[in-house]
Amino acid sequence: MSNALRADLKLIANLIEPGSRVLDVGCDDGALLDYLVTERQVDGRGLELGQAGVNSCVAKGLFVIQGDADNDLAEYPDDSFDYVVLSKTLQAVHRPREVLLNLLRIGKRAVVTIPNFGQWRVRFSLFQSGRMPVTKSLNRTWYNTSNIHFCTILDLFDLIEAEGITVKEFVPHTKDGRRLNVSKTRANWVADQGLFLLER
């Protein structure tokens, strides 16, 4: 089972202490949660919008509430989890700042991954074509993408700093989950995704 976990999800799993309480926001089919519950003995809960994802989680024996980060996080009590995970979802919410603050209100720590809009291919695509970039990982045109609040790795660092949030770990990586050992400025050029372990 551990072999089946996608590499980018494995990076997240590696940041989570065994036996902790975890909320996975946008948990999809529950692959990460299932791994954390069975392999890391966490008490895991999910939040997922799609019915197929919810049914898949429930059939795995996971507990998931159908809902989304914008509307449902406010219902969760303070300090109810050790970790709240938000994987590749921050760019798709209506109020990213409020969502980020909610993550760290509900959880002692937050694990956030973002697609990096500052990556060189994206910059080059905009520079060269003069149109909003459509790449393999950002594969929708501007009018039908669910990603409405794109940011770069440095953008997220700015917001984190402005809100007084501590970055415990920063793991820039490629889209196939290979960790890049580079500075944040360099990561902003080369990383497909940025993974942040945040603390209040």
Place this chain on the structure above:
Amino acid sequence: MQTPEGHTTTLFAEEALQLDGGASLSPVEVGYTTYGALNADASNAVFICHALTGDQFVASNHPITGKSGWWVRTVGPGKLIDTDKYFVVCSNVLGSCLGTTGPRSVNPATGKPWGLEFPVITIRDMVRVQAALLDRLGVEKLFMVIGGSMGGMQVLEWLTTYPERLHSAVAIATAARHTAQNIAFHEVGRQAVMADPNWKEGQYYGAAPNPDKGLAVARMTAHITYLSEDALTKKFGRNLQARDTVSFGFDADFQVESYLRHQGSTFVDRFDANSYLYITRAMDYLDISSRYSGRLADAFKAAAHVRCCIISFSSDWLYPTIENKTVAHAMNAAGVPVSFAEIESPHGHDAFLLESPEMDAMIGGFVGAAAKALGTSEATS
């Protein structure tokens, strides 16, 4: 073997049932059905809670109407709630009229039917009777309690009142309280019954005609709340009933009128008007959080070990998604392992009784995982 009328048993003969309203009842007759067999360690019992005008004939023909059971789609051999695996119990709720003590039963103190002398009951009182029935049947702990609409309300009261007796719980299309709109619709129904001259302050039993007109109107009103506007439009539109033009009179010109009249007139054959008053009152009185200083989450704190599943339907305006989701979030805040989904459906509140592949997938997955978890916890304990 179960007769076509199901089983009946007498409970609370020695020690009276203490009701939330302060009164007590002794004895209490209970009509119930069972399907499947209880296993050796009594760990496979599923209790099904029925809705307002439902009954214990969940998977067998109704003794009065002859119609097939109200949830035969879900309960039976090889079905979602598999009677080859599970010992399924369903009982007629307290206050109803199909074998369980209610206003039509004889008051032992007077030798006459209770009528309005019958004490007002609550959803939790219904659940207390169900728990006593399970004691009688040798079921200490339920594998699952499940129900929709008022059945879901009973599930929630099971969680607040007997959490230690539950392994899992499924509440569908329900609420932890009745809203002003819910109470308003019920009040229209009750006033319709009471306005019928045959109602006679509830003492119509015996030779007198029943308040059928009033009860039929109550049912017609309620039936509208069970369907979505879209479902009514799709089913009837403005279609006329067996005529080419309107009659310029007050016949049932429209199909929807004819349909509602039929719903009303067939309902009175199988239901007691006073039972309708008492059970709707019990639902109106439901407000679980009021017993916990307004904090619904506190109601579920003792149920943190119970696997829960809450389901709503997108077109249900009687117990809409927000009411169901409020329950799910309260459970979540109380540390209860809970799943929740709003199933897309055009059918309104009645969707929980109808074909719904997504609901079936969710319940099926939940039952399977709950069974697996029970196996695991037994193996390790």
